[in-house]
Amino acid sequence: MKRLASLEQVTDFGDFTRGSDLTDFLKQSYINNCSKNVLHNVRVSPDGQHIHAILHKPNSVVLTFDKLQRTPLVPSHNKHIELNWTRTVPIVDLVYLESRQKEGGSVDLVLVLENGKVEFWKYWEGKGSWQLQVTSELCNSPRAKVVSVCTSSKCIIWCEERPPSESASVCTAARNTFRYCICTRSYELEERGVSLGGVKIILHNNPRYTVISSGGNVYLLPDKETQPASLSKFFLMCSPPTMDTITVCNACKGTFLKKESRQGKESDFKRLISDCIGVLSTSSPPEICSVFPTGCGGLLLLLSSGWISILGADGVLRQVYKLADNCLTDRSTHSSMQVYGELLAFAVERTLYLIDTRCGAELEKIPLNKEGLLFVNCRARHLPHMLTDAGIFVSRLRGLDRSPKPLCHTESIRxxxxxxxxxxxxxxxxxxxxxxxxxxxxxxxxxxxxxxxxxxxxxxxxxxxxxxxxxxxxxxxxxxxxxxxxxxxxxxxxxxxxxxxxxxxxxxxxASEKELSGYSEALVSEEVSRLLSTDLDRENLQYLNMVFNTFPLESWQALQAGLQLGPNGEGSLLAKTGTEVWKSILSPLPAAHPSLTNSQKGGTPANNNHSSSNGAVPVFELICRSLLTFQPQWLPRFVELAQQQQQQAGASSWSYGVKEGPESVPLYKRALSVLPERSESQDLEVELLLCSQRPNAVMQALRTLIEQRQWGRVTQVAESFCRQSPLLNKEIFTSLLCEVSQHRDLDPYLDLLWTLCPEDFTVTSILNIVLKNLPLSSPEPSPFQTEGSQLTIGTLKPLLSKVLQRETKPSQRYADILQSPFPPPTPPRQIKGLPSSVSEPAINQSKQRTPSPTKIPTTTNS
Known part of the structure; x- marks a missing residue:
């Protein structure tokens, strides 16, 4: 349900001085600059009563439009009311100052020129005109060049470019990059003028920065056109008026370094960055497309990833809303953002988005005819105000009787x-x-x-x-x-x-970086232990997956500590944990909610042993992945340990996997599912197959070893598993005899192989296997050939002799039967349960008849 109405027009500029000229000026700007941000040089006063436009021409001009009919500052024949008629020096910016709070309705602004000159202007409500208060030099050096300016806490903060050193004959690119400095100067508004304090340098030898004021903080944003990519990874934050703390911020981590400077001392940019050069080199933050102040000390960031994030005054970076992928295809697209209490308004590509900052929910999208400039009106801070060429519009919240509280750091959330x-x-x-x-x-x-x-x-x-x-x-x-x-x-x-x-x-x-690492380990350890001790539903399992993916090392350490997992000194693993934890570890994905059953009918089962629709992986697979990353040699031993726990508890009491016919998916197959491509993990795959102790898996491992021609390992596996069962012994010996028939690589191990020959093998069966597997190197293959590497009768002689001796000897299997008399004596027959009334002739007669079911009559007393 939508909570916000469409835009309502507040004014069409008819109640502004020269309102029609303002409309014509904005429309003409759209026509002449259809692909650029036409409202970049438009300023709206905090009370919404004054609009200024900076025109960069050969002679820079500031156009001013004031609400209500006022006495114009210049004669009426001028098309626009200008703060000054001619300025040959470019204008850097126009900034509104804090109100004097003495004379109602007064507005003060400062106009900063590129050469360092500063003009203080005041608007007199009663006279309806602007008056110049004072003109002064802002910079100490007459050769300095101001590139950016803002005001905060009755201080003017600016970035100025210092001229190159005269002693240097050649100015390198590095010297050109780092010849800027950040300066501040306090001001005091008086009744008849302005009092300026001394110049204080906050940071020197820094690159070019754009200074932006937000509440009580000032942010230094890198200039993307002049700075290399390495310097665009971070930006700085400081707090007027003392400016004793400079914080390094990042678009993916928030704030991660605070540099405390001494009172009254300058900070060097290179020394500041050297303290966090390691963190900066490893981070890859997204590009900052647009920046807007929140007014409460924070910063709104529009990132190249499509996320709109809020950097709070406390240094916490929070993602609020994700734009569609096609919204930022053109970086020159005009965008505007402002925060109004708990509401975020964002205008891009002629669409106004209204977003709840608490949860990131999109409340409404309002189409626009043209791009607009969002601004905050101090008389109605909770309502989004927008300036377009058609006038000023406002969007009112429905269903709210009072304005929401501003999302400020000073008013902390309870x-x-x-x-x-x-x-x-x-x-x-x-x-x-x-x-x-x-x-x-x-x-x-x-x-x-x-x-x-x-x-x-x-x-x-x-x-x-x-x-x-x-x-x-x-x-x-x-x-x-x-x-x-x-x-x-x-x-x-x-x-x-x-x-x-x-x-x-x-x-x-x-916390600092070191403290943060310790907190992460403690929190992950507690969360992993807690989740493994409970019955995991799908949401908790997804949360556990998120923990493992976000903190892989901490999760592995938590597993070792929680399970007390480690080698026992005999080549196996030992884990000291309870049955409930093993139940959580060996269980598959939890059953889906009944509401999801209909969508899954006819498709993939809800219990997928490897992953689910939301990407969740069962706990057993999560542990196997951690083992594969940090201790891959422990993975087969862990599978053996899990199989032991499964056998001890009984497969009927736990559900271990998805049904594949009559049995569940074995644990070794679940462990194999986490391995990468076979070529990269064949040795680990063989170990997992062997540790399963299953005949099919053992034969698969043996065939893999044969393909790799690891004959020493092949004979070890054969000797170990031939003793398990006669059937497995027969399959292993047959496979190895086929290899002996084809090549001579197993000659050093023939004595061991002949000992593995099954007891029921005969000379005929052996020769049949050999003849079927001889290589086709001659038209008439024969085991008696001696050329090259062909199998000879001499090679098979020890095996055939052993089998012939076993065939000629009497079998001991039936020795006890052969030694007994034949035929054996007939055991005495005893007829039990016959009644005493049956006569002897009747018994003899029954012996001579053909055996058939006989119904014995019930005796009665005569």
Missing amino acids: PDSLLVEAVFEEACKYYQRRSLSSTQLTVEKLKSGGMFQAPIALSSILGGYLRGHKPTGDLVQGEDPISYAKLFTSLEPELKSLIALEEVKTAVVR
Whole structure:
């Protein structure tokens, strides 16, 4: 359901001075610059009452348009009202200053020129005109060149280009790149003028930066056109007025270094970057396409990956919304973003997106006739305002009686409110799974009508506990105080764990790189141990997959610690863990929700042993992947250990895999599924096949070893597994005898092979196998040839002699029968159960008859 209305027009510039000229100017700009950002040089005052446009011509001009009819600054025959008539020096920027708070309706701005001159202007509400307050030099050096400027906390911050050193005869490219510096200068607005403080250099020997102010922070963004790619991986942040802390930020990690400088001392750019050069070299952040301030100390970033992210004033980078792939095909496409409380407005390609910053949900898309410029009106900060050539428009929120709170760092979000919302969202998913209705359950429906008292009681307890007191007084309507107290008592251990987790999260946000590594190991260890000790459903299994994929090393360390996994000194692995953990490890994917069954009918089964529709992998395969990455030699031993646990527990009590006919998928096949291409892991594949102890797998491993011509390993495997069963002994010996018939590579091992000959093999069966497998090197192949490497009768003589001796000797298998008398004596026959009334003649007569079922009559007393 859409919550936001379409754009409503506030003004068509008819109530602005020269409003028609402003409309013509914007329309003409669209025509002349249809492929560029035509609104890049348009500024709107914080109160929305003034609009300025900077024109870069041979003589730079600032056009100003003020709301309501005012006394013009220049004679009426001029088409536009200009702050100055002629400027031969290019204008860098026009910045609005903080209000004086003395004279109502006054607006102050500063106009900065490229040569370092600065002009302070003030708009008098009563007179309806702009007046120049003071003109001054901003830079210390007359040869300095200002490239970017902003204001924050009654300070002017700018980036200036210093002239090259006169002592240097040749100015290299490196010297040209790092000949900029960041400066600041305080100002104080007085009744009749402006008082400027001294110049303070914050950073020197740095590349060219664009300075952007957001709340109490100033960001230094790299200039993509002049800087190499290595310098575009990061940007800087500092906080006026002291500027004692410079923070290095990144588009994929947020903030990762804070450089504390001494009071009143300059910071050198090269020394600052040397502290984090290792982190910068390994990171590959996406390109920053557009940057907009949030007004609360943060920064909105539009990245080349399509993500819109918010960098908070606390240094946390949060992804909010992912654009469609075709939205950023042209980097010159105009885009504009602003945050209005908990609402993000984003305009790109004549479409206005309204997004909830809390969850990233797209609330509405509004088509636009032309590109627009989003701005924040201080008189209605929660409403999106947009400037276009047709006027100023506003989008009003429906269903909200009051404006939402701004998403500022100074007004921190209460954790109890967020966690209470999380309770209701989790309850929605739970009740939705149990519901037979197709109607989507929402949090609003869950809270309304007195429904579902359990999440309401839980959220009340959670909120009260996080506020620091027991919620004994805030009972849900109709709730029993005794049961409510019991519920709180049972939940108190979980609440303590929740508080501890929130404290860890806070510590992680503020931690350094070294501390962050330790926190990651501890958190991953706890999460892996917790998940393996519970019955994993699909959501928890997907979460475990995410943990393993995000923290592979930490997950492997957690497995070793949780399972106490390690070698026992005898070539095997040892794991000290309970039956429940092994049940989670050896179980396949959990069953899908019944609501998904219909979509899976006729297709792939819901229980896929290797992966699911959402990419989840069973725990056993996850562990095998970790072993393959960090300890590949342990993988076969782990499979053996798992098979032992499976045999001890009994296959009937656990479900290990997807049914393949009468039996489950064996563990060795599940382990084989995680191996890469066969050419890269043949040795490990052979070990897994052998550790399964299954005849088919052993023969497959033996054939692989034969293909690799590892004859020493072939004879070891044959000697080891021929003792397991006569059938396996026969298959192994037959395969090796075929190899002996074809080449002479096994000659050094013939004595061992002849000992493996099965007892039921005869000379005839051996010769038949040999004759069938002789190589076709002559028209009449014969085992008696002696040329080249052909098999000779001398090679087979020890085997044939052994078999002939065994055939001529009497078999000991039936020796006890041969030594007994033949025929054996007839055992005495005893007829039991015959009644005493049956006479002897009747018995003799029954012996002479043909044996047939006889019905014995029941005796009666005469």
